[in-house]
Structures are given as C-alpha cells and as structure tokens.
Amino acid sequence: MFRNTRVLPGFAPTLGFTLLYLSLIVLIPLSATVVKSAGLGLEGFWQVITSPRVMASYRLTFGASLLAASINAVFGLLVAWVLVRYPFPGKRVVDALVDLPFALPTSVAGIALSSLYADQGWMGAGFAALGIKITYTPLGVVVALTFIGLPFVVRTLQPVLEDFEAELEEAAASLGASRWQTFWWVIFPTLLPGLLTGFALAFARAVGEYGSVIFIAGNIPMVSEITPLLIITRLEEYDYAGATALAVSMLVVSFSLLLIINGLQRWSQLSRL
C-alpha cells in the first residue's frame, strides 16, 4: 500500500527554518571555534593542552567526574529501587525532588553546597570532627559533581524497574534461587544497560560543569582547579588562543561521550524490547 507522506504542507519552510536556526546558533559558532584553534598549529595546540597546569586540571576534572558518576551509579540504583519498590510516606515529593539538580541554578547549588560542607557547616562540621575537609578541597569538587549528576542514573533506571516482569523473579524464586541470587543473576543484568547510560550521562554532565563547582572547589591552580575554570582564567588573561585550544579539547571529549551515550541508549532500548 502506498502512503503519501507529503499530504501535509509545510515541509520546506519548517526544515529550512530549522536548518537556518541550527546553523546560526549552534553549528557556525562551534565550527568557528574549531577553525580558530587551527591558527595555533598542531604543535602550539599540543603544547597548550599538555602543559602541567592543564594536565592537573584534566586529572581533577576527569577524576572527580568519574568518582561522582560512580557514587551516583551506586546510590542512583539504590534510590531508583527504593522509589519503585518500597512504599514510604512522602514518596511522591521525594520522587519529584530528585530532579532538583536539573531545576536549581548551578550558582545556587554551588553556594549552598559550599556552606553546607564548610568546616562550620551543617554537614561539614561532622566531617571536620573526623578530620575530613570538604569545602575548598578536591573532595568538594566530587560533592558538587555528585549533586549535579544525581538525577541521571535514577531517571534512566526507574522505567526499567517499573517494566520489569514479575514472572522472571517468580521463576527464579521457585527454582530455588535466594533473593540475592535473583537480584544478581536475573534483575541486575537487565538494569546494566540503563545503569551504564545513566553513569555516562552523569559523567558527561560533570566534565563540563562549572557553576556549582567553583564555589566549593577553592580553585587553587594544580590542586583544585577544574578545566572549565581554567578556560575562563585564560580568557580573562586575554589568552584567546589558549582558551580556544582548551575549549576544543573539551569539545572533542564531549562529542566522544555523546557518541558513546547514543550507542548505550540504543543498547538499552534493544535490551528492553
């Protein structure tokens, strides 16, 4: 049967507008940045992005992002599990508040976390008594990035857990599996694609994060200075070439992560069919 998909009007103008707007706002500015960095030459570019201060910022940015995304993988799974499976009072409010890091502006999150985990803060005082300093240390960066990435794992796992078929668990139990065996061998494998997707999303968000981190990090070069902050520092020194080179190195990482996430999402969709 032949179905004419062009019965509807408006294809040319909407596609035209979409492409024009996309080019003007996103594509042209982004490619201009990449072209500008070419002015440095390959050697100059390499020198900028491998200088010791930049390398230290990469180590902090990627290390803290990895740690934060791992914390979110563990606790995100726990939160999603509890929200889907266990009843408790106030559950709907808690569920809605999980998205707070998406809705709360990052500068607000930054000053709140910084005060909360400072040595005299509500949470920080307890840690300070144990000799753990959080605000103005790399640990503070991890705290801010954990906050920022919190919703990703929860929100990717919730629908998977909701759709999980009871029959599979019942079959496992009736075949004599313990509760832990059922979780580890039956439930967990179906959660894995979603868990990895959420982890990758949280990691990608953390790598580029700026606002919530700078208030709590202390921003000491070589110690607690993240790469996005270093870009701003270069810009304020009128070192446009340096800032551009750093930006391009970040863009390459972001786009690689985007490709990985797309692949992971396709995998989780397939495994859910």
Add this chain to the structure above:
Amino acid sequence: MSSTLTSHIRTEPTWIRIILTMLALLFLIGFLFMPLLLVFSQALDKGLAAYFKALLEPNALAAIRLTLLTAAIAVPANLLFGISAAWCIAKFEFPGKSLLLTLIDLPFSVSPVVSGLIYVLLFGAQGWFGPWLQEHDIKLIFAVPGIVLATVFITFPFVARELIPLMQAQGSEEEEAAIMLGASGWQTFWRVTLPNVRWGLLYGVVLCNARAMGEFGAVSVVSGHIRGLTNTIPLHVEILYNEYNSTAAFAVASLLALLALITLAAKSLLEWQLHRQAQSRAND
C-alpha cells in the same frame, strides 16, 4: 492468596527494606534536601527586613529585570524552533534525519563555559566579527545581546526534544484527515496538532524557562559582570557571595530556589497529564 505469595517472593525481608530505604533517604538528605533547606534558612537568617532589603536593592532589581528579559526572548525563540523542527522531523521522511536529531541535542553536551566562549570568539573584540562590530559601534559581548545569545544556545534543545518524540508517537493520521477534509495547513496545526501536543509543549517550555533563568556558566563568560547592567540573578548571587555578603546572596538565591520548586511542581503535574493522555490514546 496467589498475590500474597508472589509479593512475598518478589520482595526482601522487612529489615532489609527499612535499611535500604533509610540509606537512600540519607543520601538524598545530604545531597538534595539539606542544600535546599540551607538556602532558605540562610536567606532568612537576619530576619525578613534584611531579606526584602536584599531583594529590593536596585542592583538586585536590575538583575531580576535582565533575567526576565533574557527568558522572554530565549524561550519564545526556542519554542518557535522546537515546533518547526518537530513538524519537519515527525511528519516527514527525509535523508539525514538522525544526524539532524543528534545536532539538535548538541548544546546539551557542550560545557556551559565553552557555550559562552564560542560567542566571545565570534563577536568579542578579538573575534571574527569584532573589528566590524566595533566600527559600527555595536556591542554584543559584555552586553545584553551576548547574554541572550548564550542563553538561547544553552536552552536550544529543550522544546524540540520534548515535542519530537511526542509528535512521532502520535503519527500524522489526524492531520492528514484534516487536510483531506479541506482544512488549510495553519488550521490543521492550530486545531489538530497543537491541542494534541499542548502538555508536551508546555513541559518543554517549563524546562526551557527554568534553565534560561538559571544559567550561570555560559552567561558568566559573555556578561562582563557589570552591576545593574549585565548581571542576571545567578551572576548577582555570585557577586554577593564573593563579597562575603552571605545573607543577601542567599536571599537572592532563594528566588531561584523558589523558581526551581515551582518548576518541579509544574513538571510533576504535566508528567501526570502526559501519562493520562498517552493512556487514553492507547485505549482508543
């Protein structure tokens, strides 16, 4: 009988459930509830008078005005784009569609700082168009237009990515019927498509608006931080906090926290509406 049996098999002993629930809540308390509570508690630390004084101070009011202006431009612009992109992607087949979808999502994966930087490199004093703009005495960077541009970039995908899957799921049968019955393209859009996607559209607008009013990193790069002129609310919070004026910083921040709470409430409500609509369509 069978249901109690299965529910017994499908769950953990009570003590494990309680421990897991407590652990999850403890994590959320430390990372979500306490920061939120702290914003309001610090804001009201020195009493209501100090709170309102911080909000009604001229620079704070200027920041509020600029934030509202920015959102008032960025949100409709991206709404128009979102509708246009959703129409051509959901209703028509053409080569390169999945590439287009990926490109629309691109701004989400770019660091906010880089999002601001790209406009500085284009329109700043040393940028590509810098000399030309200076000759004609046009200031985009460290001025309001730059702030709007960076905000448009950051909030670019929100409406489109809500509308596209929704319109794809709904198909084009209803629109095609309307056209066959003699409706014009506009009539079809206003009377058939728009009512069908209204909740999804609103959902995208709510998220887009929250981000537009709250964006910090990108705006910080292009703003120049001129008080009373190029400071948005999130930037004003930063300045006050760095001046050790913590009460005022948290007072202004509480406005944004309130906006976040309203956004979350609206989001839950719209999710419920969307869910209901999807179910009633599935039952048809």
